[in-house]
Amino acid sequence: MRIEIALIVRTFGVTSSPSRPSPRVAPLPAVRAPLLYVGGTLATRRLSLEPLTPAHADGMYEGFADPALYLWVNAEPPKDVEDLRSRFARIAEPYAPRGELWLNWAVRMNEGSAYVGLIEATVRPDRV
Secondary structure (H helix, E strand, C coil): CHHHHHHHHHHCCCCCCCCCCCCCCCCCCCCCCCCCCCCCCEECCCEEEEECCHHHHHHHHHHHHCHHHHCCCCCCCCCCHHHHHHHHHHHHCCECHHHCEEEEEEEEECCCCCEEEEEEEEECCCCC
């Protein structure tokens, strides 16, 4: 019984004898859950956020082709619907290079069903 108690006490950096220095126990690394994506449509009364797929290119090309959209964005307008479909195919897969998680949604107005934007979020492995 005494040995078991001594081991438990030493785990917390304390010894039962004041004349001996307490052993240093290295802290355990923090455990983090893996980055996990659970897809699905998010909806409010006015808007729906749909997980982005290459199929969204048809309904979103007109908005993405407008050069005014790129005044403040470091990108070029897509050349055609297939170019936009190719871009969406690259970013639609949530598990990205370097261990990142890419979360991308097509934003659709519920009334009239028009696509009005795109939301992009990147979650880095360090969660910053």
